[in-house]
Amino acid sequence: MIAIYKRELNSYFNSMVGYVFIAIIVAFVGFFFFVYNLIGGYPKFAYMLQNCLYIFLVAVPILTMKSMSEDRKNKSDQLLLTAPVSMTGVVMGKYLAMLTVWLIPTILFCFCPLIIAANGTAYLMVDYSTILALFLMVGAQIAVGLFVSALTESQVIAAVGTFAILMVLLLWDSLVGYLPSWLSNVLGLFSFTTAFYNFAYYNLFDIGGLILYLSVAFIFIFATIQTLQKRRWS
C-alpha cells in the first residue's frame, strides 16, 4: 500500500494534475478570501468558505478522474492486482494519495484565520472546525470520484460522471424541495451539505455530520473495492 501511495502521490506532481487541482482551489478560495475578509472586512473565514463549494465540482473530478481508469486503460492494473498487495491496499493507497494532495490547500487555508486574527477579531474555533468539515466533505467527494473512475476506462467519462454526481449532492436540498413533502422529509435527511452549513453558518460542531462524511467516504471506497473484485470474477 505504501508503495502505491508513494507512486500515486509522485504521479500527481510529475504530471500537471496535482498542481492544477491545488492551483484552482487556492486561486478561487484566495480570491473570495481577499474580497470578503480582507477587503470586505468580514471576520469569519468559515462564512466565506460557503461560497467556495462550487469550485470542488470542477476540482475534484480533475483529481480523481484518472485514479482507477488510467490503470485499467494502460493495463497497469495487471501489475497492481498480481502483486502481493490486497485490493484494499491498492484502493486505499490511491485514495490516501489523493487525500494528501487535497491536504495541501487545506493547510494553506489554515493560515487564513491567522491573517484575520493578526488584523482584528477572528473566530478561530469556528474557522478551524469548518476547515475540518470541509476537509472531510471533500474527502467524501474524492471517494465518489474514485468510485466513478473505477467504473470506466475513460478519464473523460469518469470526470463527467463525478461532476454530475457531485452536482446532485450539492443541490440535494434544493432538488428535494420540489418533491412531495413526505418524500422530501425523508430524502432531506441525506443532505450532503447541511452538516457543512451547520459548521460554517450556524457555528455548530456537528459530529453527526462529520460521521456522515466519513461514512460516505467509507461506502464509496468499499464500493470501489467491490467493483474491482466483481470485475475479476465476471
Place this chain on the structure above:
Amino acid sequence: MIEVRDLVKRYGNHTAVNQLSFSVEKGQVYGFLGPNGAGKSTTMNIMTGYIGPTAGEVFIDGVSVVAEPEKAKAKIGYLPEQPPLYDEMTALEYLQFVAGLKKIPGGERRGQIEKVMDMTKITHVQNRLIRNLSKGFRQRVGLAQAILGFPEVIILDEPTVGLDPKQIIEIRSLIRGLREKHTVILSSHILTEVQEICDRILIIHQGIMVAAGTQEELESRYKGSEDLHVTVKGSLNAARKALAQVAGERALVVPPASQKGEASLIIQNKKDADLRERTFQCCVDAGLPILELRLNRLTLEDIFLKLTMEDAALPVETKNENAEPENAEPVDTKQADAPSPETEKSEEEEQNQ
C-alpha cells in the same frame, strides 16, 4: 510446484478455459502453445490472480491463489501480454516502485534492481522515461519487473513479441538462464521459440489442454503416421504397380504435383514397420530408378497444426493428455490437399496427358 485443477473460466456464454488441469514441476521451462484465442492469456491471468476462475483451483507451491492470494502472489513474477508500465516514470523509478510493491526489504532493493537491469540489459536506459522507450525496451523493462524479487515462479505471456531478432535471441537465452533457480512458464504461438526454450510443452486449444509433454514425447506420441514419400523416374502406373506390393493394405496417395517423367507416391504408413528397404527392392525389380525416398515424420509443427485445426481437432473425449494416439483421427493436414484414393483416377489421367 504449480497445480492447476479443473480450471474453468466463462465469459457469459463463451468458455475461455474449459476444465484445464496440469501440474508444473520445479526448475523447468514450460511452454504454453496455442493459436490466438486459445485461452493462454486467460489461464495465465487466473494463475497470477488477476482474474478469478469460474471454477477450479490453482495452487502455487501448495498455496491457493483464490484462498490466499497475497501469499501466493508473492511467489509469482508476471509479465502480461502488454507490459504494465507507467509512462511518466523512468525505468529505474518504475523498478523501485515494483520493488516496493513486492515488499523487497529496503537493504536488498538497490542490489536486486541493479541485477535485473543488468540481466535484461536496460542499465543504460534506466534514467529515461518509459514513455520514450522503444517497444523492445519496454518489453525488457516489463521482463525486469517480472524477475525482480526473484520469485519462485516466473510467468511470461508472449515475452518476445515486438522484439527484433537480436533481442529475441538475448531474451531467449535469458529465459533459459532463469531455469536454474526458477520455474518459468511462458506462452507463445511461435513454435520455434517454444521448441528452443522450453523443456515441456502444453498445447492448448479452445481452452482445452490437447497435449502435454516434452517435445520428444509429443512427437513419438503423435507419430501416428510415418509417411513414405517415393519419387521414381517413369510413369505413374508403373510406379503404382510396383509400390502396390510394398504398400499392401496401406493407402497409396498421389501428391498434387510431380514433374514430367517422374512419378510421386506417398505410402501412408503407420509407425509399425520400416518400408524403405522393400520399396527399394520393388523399384529395382520394376526397373524404376528412385529419385527420392523420404520418410516424413511428424514435426512439432504438424502436431500443433493437427491438434489445433478447427475441424481436424481430436474428438472431445480424447482431448486430454492421456489420449491414445491410435484414437486420434489420422488427419494429417499435409494431406488435406492431397486427393483421396477415390479421386486418383482422374488425377492420374490428367498427369498422363
